[in-house]
Amino acid sequence: MNALARHRRLTAIWSSNPGWKGWFSTVNHNDLGLMFLVTAFFYFLIGGVLAMLIRAQLATPGSAFAGPEIYSQLFTMHGVIMMFLFAIPAIEGLAIYLLPKMLGTRDMAYPRLTAYGYWCYFFGGAMLLVSLLLGIAPDSGWFMYPPLTGRIYSPGINTDFWLIGITFVEISAICAAVELTVSILRYRAPGMSLDRMPIFAWYILVVALMILTGFPPLILGSILLELERAFGMPFFQVELGGDSLLWQHLFWLFGHPEVYIIFLPAAGVISTILPVMSSTTLLGYRWVVAATVALAILSFGLWVHHMFTTGIPHMGLAFFSAASTLVAVPTAVQVFAWIGTMWKGTPRLRLPMLYILGFFVTFVIGGLTGVMVAVVPFDWQVHDTAFVTAHLHYVLFGGFVFPLLAGLYYWLPLATGSKRYFRLGQVAFALIFVGFHVTFLAMHWVGLMGQRRRISTYGPEDGWTAINLISSIGGFVLAFGLVIVLLEVVLNVIVRHRSLRNPWRSGTLEWATTMPAPAYNFASLPQVNSREPLWDDPNLPTRIARGEFYLGDPASGQRETLIVDIATGTPQQHVVYPNNTRLPICMAAVTGTFFLSILLKVFWLAPFAMAGVAVLAMRWAWTLGSKKDLGDQPIGRGVLVPNIAEVDRPPGWWGSAFLLVANATLFGSLLFGYAFLWTIAPGWPPPFFVTPSALVLTTAIIGTAAAVAGIGHAVSSNRRGAKPVAGLLIALAGIAALGVSLLAFLTIAPSPTSHAYGATLWVLGSYGLVHVLVAALMLVFLLLRLRAGYMSSRRRAELAVAPLWIGYLCVTTALILFCAYLPGMVA
Structure with a gap:
């Protein structure tokens, strides 16, 4: 079979159904990764509009642009959208789209789970968006502190939208984390040992494990607060044996790892792009991996530094202050590795490199202010001021959006097959960089002058007018720059200016595919012998297309790939994926019905929805397997491996094991809450x-x-x-x-x-x-x-x-x- 015939055959096997109806049944990671990214950037646009409305309100003293009630919804939904509906889903989308290509495989471990996760994200986000359009959006801050969010102080449905909508969205995050963890560990090209994995895969593996252990405390907190609001269970009411500080502990057990869950994938983008822009390899690969793991571990010991003003004992203040300062060490290891990579290479000042340099400047400033707020006396002074808001944006925007834009321009040719034509990116970068620093340097300044967070207005006698006006002007300049980025991406998709394969001369496998990547990624699964396979063998894409490697014969008509040994990358199991199906969207809709029944207090419907989920889950599993023994399967090159139905630890075992990690974390958080209330709350x-x-x-x-x-x-x-x-x-x-x-x-x-x-x-x-x-x-x-x-x-x-x-x-x-x-x- 020649390369063209093989391509046509594989395309027929792996492609989604034609037309827009195919979006609802696709289980292909290329489609779902792009759907995640497009939806996430749609929410980024909405969050940006809300930010502009906030800056318009604060541009002048005594502004009547938005009243206190609407303003509270604006700043709450801005934070909710940026943290839950943009940052994490954008990470998931980028990883889902890229990782199978980087790892040299054809899809993720559980394609239908990817689709289910996307539709849970879509429906959960839509629930929150509807609340905003109806004027009943959450209005108590993106952190939802009790008792202000209890039934007495928040009697409406606003808070319930946050608690139920975010819990629904978090299902998507847990699904993606299980998917990514198993995919990285087991679904790689033959020969790709852990030591040969692309550095981006290491970052995503660490982040996925952090999601599995960091998100369950928030899910538990949301469940407990909703139980209190809906059924009167007094978890956070002091007079009935509860304590509102329990919410803060559960929330920040999620909230501080969340910062690094957002930052680390962006750091992975930098560690991937920077060596290519410098025409060299990453300096200190193993050191960077170790620093990533260390940063992830340390991030779980910092949550109390968000609670320095709540009356924490001095010993606790000292411990968490020291831990908050120590976290700068593994971050510095990565920064110096990046600087060393540029030093040993020859940096090219291409557009992705501009955004990486913008990241360096912005993130270092954010890191310095982070060390400042880690010092307890200083934190007491600036807590709940605009200084903390500015620090957060320097870390998250500087540490995430700048690298994400670098990655957008770097991998855009891979997704579209086109190269940039109109060259608007440099102008956009200048506007974004200048606008961002004007906005948030001014916010640092006004915070030090005493302006509180989340205020809807101020008086001219406060002396903040000029600084707030400058900050608002900078915010609109930043917005114009982001609009130009959006415009250029749309033009790149519409105006086809054909790009050469591997335009950046990278060594990683994602550039071994055609551009845009086909639905099957690789005509045959390559044998990998180093971290930079395309540099070792420039003819590798041609050899892959000719079917010289594994599973190059699509005669079976099935969607096939391989599972490899975790450590060595030796082929171990043969996998057959399910075909396109609407089962994930149906299951997500029924899951959403359960959450809507709780939101609308139609409790009788909830058991029926859960029964529907159980029936669909059994149908989901029933479609797998075979009624006959298959025996060892030939995968090419004279190698035989068993099918996943005939092994002791199939993919379902690995998925269950990591899902139980998240489950055990939720249960452990519940035990923590029991012990906390026993120790702190009265009458226990x-x-x-x-x-x-x-x-x-x-x-x-x-x-x-x-x-x-x-x-x-x-x-x-x-x-x-x-x-x-x-x-x-x-x-x-x-x-x-x-x-x-x-x-x-x-x-x-x-x-x-x-x-x-x-x-x-x-x-x-x-x-x-x-x-x-x-x-x-x-x-x-x-x-x-x-x-x-x-x-x-x-x-x-x-x-x-x-x-x-x-x-x-x-x-x-x-x-x-x-x-x-x-x-x-x-x-």
Whole structure:
């Protein structure tokens, strides 16, 4: 088969359905990555308009441009859109679009999960946008501090839009994090060991793990606050055993890693582009990887520096102040590696390089002011002033938007196949750079003069008029520059001026594809022997197109790719992807129905929506697998590997493992909340606590033993060639016993509305019951699959996933009951 025939055959196999209807059924990472990016930049445009409205209001004293109520919605939605609807989704979109090309594979690990994540993001963002259009948008700040967001001070639906809409959007982030983690670890070109991975992949891997451990505290906080607002569970009410500081801890356990979740992918863009612009390799590759990991770890120990003014003990102030200063060290390692890369190379002052230089100037200033606010006495003075707002924008805009624009211009030829024609980018850069610094240097200044954050007006006697006017003028100059960038991108798409392949002379694999990249990325999966394969073999794109490497024969008509060993990149498993389907958008719509039922207080609809999700999830899984043993599959070059249906740890096992990391973080945050309230809140434990009976504990122990023994027996029976029905039924009975013990526990728990203790126990018990239902559905699904002939001693992959969830359920049930027994133990 010649290269052209192979291209046509692969295009027919991998392409999305034609026309705009194909958007709703596509599961291809090229389409979904671009859909993420386009939607994220749409929200960036809306957030920018809101920023201009804010600057118009503050340009003059006593402005009547927007009243206090509307102004509160403006600054809240500006922060919400930029943090939740632009920054994180833009990162996800860029990674989803680029990583399979960089890693030398054909798609992400779970294409339908990518689509589901996008549609959750789309519907959740639309929910928040509708609230803005209707004038009932969130209005309590993007951080939503109780008690101001409780039912007494925020009786309307505004706060509920934030709590429910953001939780819905966070599902997308968790999906993307699981997708990215497994894709980077297992879906790479043969021979691409961890040490040969593109540096951008390392950054995204670290960020994905940070999302899995950083976002669940916010999700939990949102759930608890919504339970308080909707059902009166007093988690944050001091008079009923709650504490509003619990929200701050949960929020900033997310909020500070969030800053580095935004910064690190941008740093990955710089570490990718800067060596190419300097015609050399990255200096200190291993040091940069180590600094990235260190920065991620340190970022989880900084959250309290947002709470220095809340009465933290002096020892805590000293610890978190020191940690906040220490975080500058791994950041400096990366900055010096970038400077050293330019020093050893020959920098070319192309447009992406201009934005990188703009990043250096801006981010260093933001880093210096970050060290300033890490010093407790200084933070006490500038807390809640415009100085902190300016610092935040220097770090996030300077540390994210400048590199993102560099990446936009760098990878635009890859996405469009065209090179820039009108050359507007230099003008846009000058306007953005000057406008940004005028806006936010002035904001630093006026903050030091005492202007508070989130004020809608001020008097001429305050002495802030001239500075605010200068800041507003700078903001509009910045906006004009961003509009020119948008205009140039649109012109680049419309006016086709054909670009040469690999116009930047890069060494990474994304430039080995045709431009724009085909739906299948690579006609054959290349063998990789270094970090810069295109520099080692300039003829590599031609060899890939000729099918000289792996899976170069598309005769099967299936969407095929490979899973490799994590450390060495040795091919291990053969993967067949599902085809285009509308299942992800349907499942996202049903998920959205659940969240809307809570938002609109139509609670009777919620169980039906969750049942719909469960049915669609079972349908989702049912479409996978085979009813016959496949044996080892030829993948080219004389290599045979098993299909993923016939291995012990299939992709579903890896996805479940990392999803359970996020799940365990949420549960750990719940235990943290229980311990925090016990330690800080008044009246813990209350005098009316009830210790569960010995029967509850006995039932839980028996259920745990039966569930573990049953699933173990099922796995071993299947390996021997026997039917695992008995083991599955025993495990199902054990799960039922665990459910009975948790239900019995809830029947004797105190009222969830009378005290935070009872509310916490109810949430713990409900958490356990949800996982009982999940485990039971898994076992019922396995019994149905066994009866339909999808399992055998060789096709054992489906049985590998259930033990993970059952083991997790048993451990969490034990911890839940321990929390219930604890008051009696210490009384």
